[in-house]
């Protein structure tokens with residue numbers, strides 16, 4: 001048996017959703033740079049689920065379906081109110097609430113193609129409502145009901161704050177959603193596919209994926225980046241902080257990637273947004289510190305920033321609580337997870353690799369009184 005640690009370079013499935021070739025990311029053949037500059041997040045959802053960009057009518061239909069399905073059962077809000085609120089991470093709350101949504105979906109275990117698509121709509125529609133409701137309930141605020149007249153990005157920010165967001169915020173948030181939507185066989189998507197390949201249901205698949213995204217080596221890195229920026233505090237502290245970490249062989253969050261070697265093509269869009277937004281809100285130091293960290297880590301370790309690095313300062317400027325950064329990633333990545341889950345069902349085979357055994361050789365059972 002040959003063991004490939006971390007399955008690096010192992011091609012585990014075919015997929016027609018997104019590709020990373022020579023450090024270029026495409027969703028169904030459309031370059032991420034093109035989509036980031038031009039697409040609405042709802043168009044990207046449609047693209048990932050149908051493999052074509054929507055016509056105007058198809059887009060309007062999808063928007064309407066998302067708006068009509070955005071409300072969540074009141075039991076979920078009541079559940080939130082019972083949590084030990086100051087101890088619960090929003091990703092743990094999200095993981096629980098998304099699983100709980102399955103309890104209130106009469107089609108949860110109906111496995112037809114049509115029912116699975118309807119569940120995809122419901123999950124994509126409800127995840128912003130879940131994240132924003134939890135964010136408000138933990139502050140003692142009432143959740144804000146979703147509005148049918150707002151697009152996906154605007155509605156999220158509206159439900160979070162109770163105020164209609166300005167155009168710049170909506171544009172930036174939409175772009176962040178587009179950039180995070182899918183990424184081939186990343187850890188959380190792979191988790192979702194492994195789960196549903198047992199023919200388990202869609203809710204189980206996305207709940208498992210949320211669990212995988214939560215870790216700091218994956219989606220959790222964006223929150224960890226902001227924690228690092230706060231710890232550093234000022235531009236004058238950047239050098240000593242980063243060099244010390246590197247000397248101690250500690251990882252710098254938001255850098256490195258399993259697949260990209262020259263760089264993550266999403267990072268430059270977030271970098272540009274970070275520069276613009278940090279100036280706009282009068283906190284340019286977050287961008288300046290980030291840019292200096294990038295200079296050092298790139299020259300010392302040849303490690304370019306990944307999608308999580310500049311998204312941290314972007315979300316901070318949008319007034320989003322730092323522990324909501326990873327749930328926001330999940331709001332966007334839900335679209336990719338669902339695309340992959342539907343694709344897995346379409347051409348399913350159980351995913352079950354092997355392990356090379358490294359434990360003791362064959363042993364005889366020892367009765368308990370003879371042990372010790």
Ligand SMILES: CC(=O)SCCNC(=O)CCNC(=O)[C@H](O)C(C)(C)COP(=O)(O)OP(=O)(O)OC[C@H]1O[C@@H](n2cnc3c(N)ncnc32)[C@H](O)[C@@H]1OP(=O)(O)O
Nearest residue numbers: 216217218219221250251252253254255256257258306308
């Ligand atoms: C959306 C996303 O999931 S993007 C990734 C988000 N995660 C992060 O930003 C966390 C920080 N980065 C990392 O931990 C890693 O780069 C990962 C997990 C993304 C990729 O991991 P792997 O492909 O397994 O790379 P691996 O950890 O083996 O790193 C290879 C070498 O680069 C070093 N390295 C990798 N990332 C970093 C980093 N962020 N800071 C410092 N050194 C690093 C490793 O220490 C290792 O060095 P060595 O060969 O001297 O031992």
Ligand SMILES: O=C([O-])CC(=O)C(=O)O
Nearest residue numbers: 182183185186187258307
């Ligand atoms: O692909 C990966 O390993 C991680 C990543 O960048 C993502 O999920 O967006």
